[in-house]
Amino acid sequence: MTDLLKMTAVEARAALDDKSISAVELTDAYLAAADETQALNAYTEITHDKAREMAAASDGRLAKGEGGALEGLPIGVKDLFCTMGVETTACSNILNGFKPVYESTVTQNLWDDGAVMLGKLNCDEFAMGSANETSARGAVASPWTVDGDDQDYAPGGSSGGSAASVAAHSSIMATGTDTGGSIRQPAAFCGVVGIKPTYGRCSRRGIVAFASSLDQAGPITRDVADGALMLQSMASHDLGDSTSVADPMPNLMAGLEDGIKGMTIGIPSEYTMDGMDSQITALWEEGRKWLEDAGATCVEVSLPHTQYALPTYYIVAPAEASSNLARYDGVKYGQRVEGESLDDMYAKTRAAGFGDEVTRRILIGTYVLSAGYYDAYYLKAQKTRRLIQNDFIDAFKKVDLLLTPTTPSAAFPIGQKVTDPVTMYLNDIFTVPASLAGVPAMSVPAGLADNGLPLGLQLIAPSFHEDTLVKAGRVLEKAAGFTATASRVASRVAGQ
């Protein structure tokens, strides 16, 4: 039982092939773990029956030697992905009761490769947040605690339930989505691996839209090899998403152990901020040495518009959100609050259905797109976004990859930053630039802060170079030797 939960996805997949474990056995172990860790609030729904049915079907295919790449692996799904017949609300009250009549392309790809669905995972409402605190289903507690203190820490966000569940060994892997850091920041806070692929790699069809020019799905996993395995399956060219890219994803597992000898890694001097934790700076320096020890050359590079990425993002993302979220009007799905007129019904439905942060962002987006302000804000942001993308294009003429911290600090206690929106936004200062430029990036757990909470390092690659990204991620992972298990699950996973 406990050995089942310790296996990585790659190990479990091999064990399923050599019949030392069955998919039903593995799924039952994870369902039990999901039930036992309900206090974390990582799951919004555990789909026991569906999971067992899918696992039994996996065992049938494995017996016939027909197992897919993810056959029998029990996966959690962020509540932003439409799952047919299973309630999907983006953790917003406005979508209460919504049961999609179709499956998102990304989750369909996973099921087509044999994966088993454990249930839906908590996230910030419409993926707008950096602590999972804006969820209408309640906050998620990180499985990590500070030594000698039982206070609940934030798992990060928006994919907080996904990262918490992978760290808590209540799913073997989980889907995430990343608009400005929503995969990488929670992965860093929870000591797991998170990959945001190049914009267009994973179809957005069936993912509840937040900011369409930025939204990308990606995996959250316990190690880099699992991330490569899962991303390979998630990515596809899809005619149902006009921004889906046709170029096939390189084989990520094939060259995973090839190393980075001879590569040039850029260290961007702008990735620092006032009040940044000195432990983060030290870890960044250590990461640089690890890459050099593996045969890479590290050089200083400049991405001069980095400091403007966050304010640019807070125009572009809310603008797109205000347009995307116009569809929630009490007519087509979700909740309706009756009104005296059609307009009154819209306004009452939306007031009742949206939480504070979502309302705030819709208002900002509406404001920056409104007559008289469009040029000053939205057009200006689109221009600075071009300059930010150009920074990356110029940097990647000189280097193969960039190494940065994932976040400016370790996780913080739940409730600490919720009062000040701008302080919360600063969490994403190092993840937003890659989102604006559309380039792939990943967070790798690289060490522990003095208080015992995980810290992550971020690698950023040029568009479509996910193979280089995971190779370097693997080097960092090996050098860091991160083996710590979240305190709240260590005893459970280690043996009962």
Place this chain on the structure above:
Amino acid sequence: MSVDKTTVSRVARLARINIDDDRLEPMAQELSAIMSWIEQLNEVNTDDVEPLASVTGHALPMREDVVSDGDMAEKVVQNAPESMSGFFVVPKVVE
């Protein structure tokens, strides 16, 4: 840029979200704080910079203009708060 109560009220009306009167002033302060932080973009010289709307730079793909999906009215209205015979039902708009 300072956002006042009247502006919040106007924008909320455009966004079709009712905001209670006692929330207008706190919301104006929150939005002002965010917008004044965003003002730092004015430092950036963007003369002759082409606005970026899509990171891929690809033209949107074209396809044959033919029906590729559809004929599922019941499924489309399945999640509607109120529907009738394959139609969405909304409050009366014409008196």
